[in-house]
Amino acid sequence: MTLINTLFRYSHFRLTANRVSSIAINNLKAQHKSYSIDLKKDQVKMASEKLLPQIFKFVDQNVDSYKKLLKEAVAIPSVSCDVTYRDDCIRMVHWMQDKLKEVGATSELRDVGFQTIDGKEVKLPPVLVGVLGNDSKKNTICIYGHLDVQPALKSDGWETEPFELQERNGKLYGRGSTDDKGPVLGWLHAINAYKGVGEELPVNLKFVFECMEESGSEGLDALLIEQLKPEGFFNTVDYVCISDNYWLGTTKPCITYGLRGISYYFLEVECAKMDLHSGVYGGTVHEAMSDLIYLMDQLVDKDGKILISGIYDSVAPLTENEKKLYTTIDFDPEAYRKSIGADKLAQNGVKEQLLMHRWRYPSLSLHGIEGAAFQPGAKTVIPGKVIGKFSIRLVPNQEPEEIEQLVFDYINKKWKERGSPNKMRITAQSGRAWTENPDHPHYQAAARATKLIYQTDPDMSREGGSIPVTITLQEASGKNVLLLPMGAGDDMAHSQNEKINVRNYIEGIKLFAAYLYEVGKLPK
Amino acid sequence: MTLINTLFRYSHFRLTANRVSSIAINNLKAQHKSYSIDLKKDQVKMASEKLLPQIFKFVDQNVDSYKKLLKEAVAIPSVSCDVTYRDDCIRMVHWMQDKLKEVGATSELRDVGFQTIDGKEVKLPPVLVGVLGNDSKKNTICIYGHLDVQPALKSDGWETEPFELQERNGKLYGRGSTDDKGPVLGWLHAINAYKGVGEELPVNLKFVFECMEESGSEGLDALLIEQLKPEGFFNTVDYVCISDNYWLGTTKPCITYGLRGISYYFLEVECAKMDLHSGVYGGTVHEAMSDLIYLMDQLVDKDGKILISGIYDSVAPLTENEKKLYTTIDFDPEAYRKSIGADKLAQNGVKEQLLMHRWRYPSLSLHGIEGAAFQPGAKTVIPGKVIGKFSIRLVPNQEPEEIEQLVFDYINKKWKERGSPNKMRITAQSGRAWTENPDHPHYQAAARATKLIYQTDPDMSREGGSIPVTITLQEASGKNVLLLPMGAGDDMAHSQNEKINVRNYIEGIKLFAAYLYEVGKLPK
Incomplete structure (x- = not known):
């Protein structure tokens, strides 16, 4: 199962041409020697009863x-x-x-x-x-x-x-x-x-x-x-x-x-055409990092509630039937908490809520920033261009196109409020x-x-x-x-x-x- | 001049023992053959007048x-x-x-x-x-x-x-x-x-x-x-x-x-003992990244004004004499702006203000995050522990100890307001x-x-x-x-x-x- 890299598919238009051979798979000759090929039909049937x-x-x-x-x-x-x-x-x-x-x-x-x-x-x-x-x-x-x-x-x-x-x-x-x-x-x-x-x-x-x-x-x-x-x-x-x-x-x-599906965002802010020395330039430029950090801070609250307007509107309603399903699932929140070394889980650690937030509700995670300092030590650069990465796990009834539009609209609104002279751009890749x-x-x-x-x-x-x-x-x-x-x-x-x-x-x-x-x- | 790495010195207690030889430098024998050793004193004096x-x-x-x-x-x-x-x-x-x-x-x-x-x-x-x-x-x-x-x-x-x-x-x-x-x-x-x-x-x-x-x-x-x-x-x-x-x-x-001096901060937030899959765990943990991004967003506004209480209090007052100095300095804001490819400079692009904010006022830059995704591509991890890096360029009359204390107090106050169950820690290295x-x-x-x-x-x-x-x-x-x-x-x-x-x-x-x-x- 993929942890790190995810391939996104929700439109075949995004598929790139490949260079596979054109030999049709159904031309493969079924030459294999089946081990039971000599068994009589009734022998097979009889054997099946005691087979497993x-x-x-x-x-x-x-x-x-x-x-x-x-x-x-x-x-x-x-x-x-x-x-x-x-x-x-x-x-x-x-x-x-x-x-x-x-x-x-x-x-x-x-x-x-x-x-x-x-x-x-x-x-x-x-x-x-x-x-x-x-x-x-x-x-x-x-x-x-x-x-x-x-x-x-x-x-x-x-x-x-x-x-x-x-x-x-x-x-x-x-x-x-x-x-x-x-x-x-x-x-x-x-x-x-x-x-x-x-x-x-x-x-x-x-x-x-x-x-x-x-x-x-x-x-x-x-x-x-x-x-x-x-x-x-x-x-x-x-x-x-x-x-x-x-x-x-x-x-x-x-x-x-x-x-769940995924809608992955690349949120780019640029303040200069190169990285700048924070001593020499600090105080004279509108830094891209502070703009990006501001935007990333608008996305989700400390309890994991997504702040993007309308994001929960299309989530499939929870039926009484589905609700019941969670109660019988074998899942121990305390063991789960300990296994990751967290002090406290979200959703107040309630089993059914945890399962629903893993499976049937969207979640938003902030993954990191490309273009900024990431090494150990005390790098003192003002990054010229940074790309914030975050993703939303999509759930049934959330269409990738709809979610991308909500996110774009929200970010554009917040960017306008910010009033920064820098360049901002957001793109997405999604799969339902x-x-x-x-x-x-x-x-x-x-x-x-x-x-x-x-x-x-x-x-x-x-x-x-x-x-x-x-x-x-x-x-x-x-x-x-x-x-x-x-x-x-x-x-x-x-x-x-x-x-x-x-x-x-x-x-x-x-x-x-x-x-x-x-x-x-x-x-x- | 150092761009990337900075060594911090404001206390000799931070110096580590080294292993240099104990041969005293003043034992070096001055055996060099000075090229002018044979010149007479008056010859030297006479030569000096036309020397340069x-x-x-x-x-x-x-x-x-x-x-x-x-x-x-x-x-x-x-x-x-x-x-x-x-x-x-x-x-x-x-x-x-x-x-x-x-x-x-x-x-x-x-x-x-x-x-x-x-x-x-x-x-x-x-x-x-x-x-x-x-x-x-x-x-x-x-x-x-x-x-x-x-x-x-x-x-x-x-x-x-x-x-x-x-x-x-x-x-x-x-x-x-x-x-x-x-x-x-x-x-x-x-x-x-x-x-x-x-x-x-x-x-x-x-x-x-x-x-x-x-x-x-x-x-x-x-x-x-x-x-x-x-x-x-x-x-x-x-x-x-x-x-x-x-x-x-x-x-x-x-x-x-x-x-300027520098006060460099390592702001660490931990939510889990390892990185977590954002699909599997998203929605069930209080993510360290959203806490860190929140804290980093409290530090500086879009115009570069530092939001840490009291940070400007000890800055050496600007005298009329010093103020005049900036007017005669040869500095072209437009050439400076173009050289870095910025759309607009801070301080409304005013020459004297730009120089003062480079030289005599503190600036705060957000450098990056260690422990988060930084690579190109769509990494989908929830980082377990992240370290935000930021620094303040120190100016005359700002003592590193005083500035560090102001930052620590401010961050601790903001952290309390946040109310996150995660672990937070901040450390600093400074030079005046x-x-x-x-x-x-x-x-x-x-x-x-x-x-x-x-x-x-x-x-x-x-x-x-x-x-x-x-x-x-x-x-x-x-x-x-x-x-x-x-x-x-x-x-x-x-x-x-x-x-x-x-x-x-x-x-x-x-x-x-x-x-x-x-x-x-x-x-x-």
């Missing part, structure tokens, strides 16, 4: 090999935001292609062109697009995952080397263990487990595995919308599943049916919120699978963050999209000492196998 | 060699803020030691210990301390200069390679040409010119040349105060001269008798303003020298910036300190395409020679 327990047993017998493979994947430092690791990213994609081949899938590496870094064009890692099974009687699931990771150095505060998977106290520590290499391998293992017990897969699978997710998924939108969709890749897809998020807490599983109906048969199938593994009904949860590919896949396929988390809420993705619990990894493999089984039973 | 015109002629005849030597000095990329150039800094100091030796000075490289960078100790370049002449009947001038430079890359926007001195349209372009290699070499050439015309130097000289000025002069304070002073280095010093600043404009010379009496005989001598070269009375100017070594040298020597600029106000020190005008360089050498002559005539 057999698969679970098989998974429990192969824990060591699953850990070994994750160790191998973690050892490739596929850091996408740092071009010095670009070869490792490419190696990672090739490694995964080999693994897909081993389970019998056909695949193709799709060129998605270049990214521009410091004025130079740098080749993007290819996107791995695969197909396993083309039985027209079976449902087809499109699975998305990512193979790249956030940067990590032991010196950042890791207890052990981040790219050496290490087991301590039932946890597997390593960069990418939970985000997203563990879940991606989970799909492989689940497929393999069917093979291991000599059974046919209950569904057809299509794969989209990228290696730029942590860096804005550059090139992916264009590939999905402008290439794969016209080529017919999504024609046979019935459901989309993404495992790239986490449980809300640490004990209770959940299935995620909503994400995403929700699905959790009562959809796809969600029910996933819920049955989850209950089978964890003996409890999963929470139907939303998340405050944004995974833009969710909307793109929804648009490209026109089908129901579901987020099926493998890891726990304390996995510290993006942070030091990222881990996945052995339990979440192993039960997660079973969960994926059960999910494939349950979706396989849905009417075609 | 001879010297000026000699200088005019040697322009090419002066350019050549500056080219050599500029070619050593002695960038002090980047340790990868540390060897070049050391090489630069050795190069200069050779040059001092060539003009007959004895010198010593003084070890000033280590600096800590990313937890590692890195050796500082030595400070070059020299002596030329020890005639007890002559005045002794202590000359300070620096050999290090700001970073520069052609790709920053230089028209030519920054470390290759290039002449275009009467200007010598290159990093360090004006800050401060040109002026430092100016002293060498002036000494050499006396030698060239077969004359004895009219003064004794002592030199302090460092190579860390652009990086806070690390180690220098301790060397001056704890080593050189106790060793008696300053016992014979009568005057201190620094050439490390610039004319106010581009045509009229000036002598500088005042600098410096002024000398421009009517002092030392200044009159320098003014006579300047008039001789430029046929105009120099402006007696102050500067808004801070050169902390000025105060340290004033304290260490107990003598009158004077700033004698060589370069013009448009030299773009620290910026792209730094240059020194050939005229300023060559006439500056004559100016230095004349200054030595005039100080030599002052009563002992």
Whole structure:
């Protein structure tokens, strides 16, 4: 799941042309050797009745090999935001292609062109697009995952080397263990487990595995919308599943049916054509920083209430039904507070209010200032041009265009009140919120699978963050999209000492196998 | 002159122990071979009357060699803020030691210990301390200069390679040409010119040349105060001269008798023990950034008026006499405005008000925020801890302790009003303003020298910036300190395409020679 970089999609006009090959994905020859190809039809049916327990047993017998493979994947430092690791990213994609081949899938590496870094064009890692099974009687699931990771150095505060998977106290520590290499391998293992017990897969699978997710998924939108969709890749897809998020807490599983959108603002003020010495020029110029700080201080109050006029007007009204949903969710505000080391939470720390403000109300965060001093120490410059960064998480019924206009109008009004002679400019990039109906048969199938593994009904949860590919896949396929988390809420993705619990990894493999089984039973 | 890094000195208690050798500077044997040692006393006296015109002629005849030597000095990329150039800094100091030796000075490289960078100790370049002449009947001038430079890359926007001195349209372009290699070499050439015309130097000289000025002069304070002073280095010093600043404009010379001080603040707000995902946590925490932005917005209004209660109370009153001084100063607000590309200047662009707000009134600048997003792009983090940086330029009668207390009280009051549950902390580093009496005989001598070269009375100017070594040298020597600029106000020190005008360089050498002559005539 993306923490740092976010790709914004709410208009396809913003997609840039890419340079992918034009070889149609549906020309891929389905040459894979299905392991159950020789089984008679009735044998398959009979086997199915006892199938899942057999698969679970098989998974429990192969824990060591699953850990070994994750160790191998973690050892490739596929850091996408740092071009010095670009070869490792490419190696990672090739490694995964080999693994897909081993389970019998056909695949193709799709060129998605270049990214521009410091004025130079740098080749993007290819996107791995695969197909396993083309039985027209079976449902087809499109699975998305990512193979790249956030940067990590032991010196950042890791207890052990981040790219050496290490087991301590039932946890597997390593960069990418939970985000997203563990879940991606989970799909492989689940497929393999069917093979291991000599059974046919209950569904057809299509794969989209990228290696730029942590860096804005550059090139992916264009590939999905402008290439794969016209080529017919999504024609046979019935459901989309993404495992790239986490449980809300640490004990209770959940299935995620909503994400907030984002409207990101670049608020620029310029007072001079270069940075100025604060001794020499201080007192003689209208400083851009004080104008910017003034504008940024008009946006949100100390309790997080957004001060932009009309911003809450279009928020979907809270129904009694929805209100009830929050009361049953397993969420401990005190544990949450402690986990981040805050003295006091917002919303007076009330559970339902906290959940609603994470999921169904907009929030505004001030992220920082580009062009100003940011280094340790006592830099004494008057920045000539500064760009304040803030964003609003969008929620259902808030249209990006509408919100951008409200923000622009508000900032322009405040700027007029300020009466500064400096130059001000504001621009935005936005992507809308995403929700699905959790009562959809796809969600029910996933819920049955989850209950089978964890003996409890999963929470139907939303998340405050944004995974833009969710909307793109929804648009490209026109089908129901579901987020099926493998890891726990304390996995510290993006942070030091990222881990996945052995339990979440192993039960997660079973969960994926059960999910494939349950979706396989849905009417075609 | 320091733009970026400033070393703060107002209490010696803040000086850290250094590791310099304990060899006393006054043990240096004055073994230099003075070029005029064989001249008879009366010969010297007679020569003096026609001395300066001879010297000026000699200088005019040697322009090419002066350019050549500056080219050599500029070619050593002695960038002090980047340790990868540390060897070049050391090489630069050795190069200069050779040059001092060539003009007959004895010198010593003084070890000033280590600096800590990313937890590692890195050796500082030595400070070059020299002596030329020890005639007890002559005045002794202590000359300070620096050999290090700001970073520069052609790709920053230089028209030519920054470390290759290039002449275009009467200007010598290159990093360090004006800050401060040109002026430092100016002293060498002036000494050499006396030698060239077969004359004895009219003064004794002592030199302090460092190579860390652009990086806070690390180690220098301790060397001056704890080593050189106790060793008696300053016992014979009568005057201190620094050439490390610039004319106010581009045509009229000036002598500088005042600098503002600085009080630099680190304003820290913490809401969480780590950075948080703005999607996942936005709406549930009291964000540190909004608290910090609120506090920073309370400090100064759009016209630069400082809002801190009582901050103007101790500012030295403006006398009628001082007021008159500003009217005669050569300063063109419109040229100043255009040079920085501002739409409108503060103080309604009125010349006298602009000068007073640069020199004799405090100014407050907001520099930036450490810990927040600063990169290009759309980072979506909620910073856990942020440190706002701002500084107030101090002016005569403002005591750093008093100003710090006013700021602390004001911030604490505003913080209480805010009512945030987050943690707030403010710390400061300060150095007081410096002024000398421009009517002092030392200044009159320098003014006579300047008039001789430029046929105009120099402006007696102050500067808004801070050169902390000025105060340290004033304290260490107990003598009158004077700033004698060589370069013009448009030299773009620290910026792209730094240059020194050939005229300023060559006439500056004559100016230095004349200054030595005039100080030599002052009563002992």
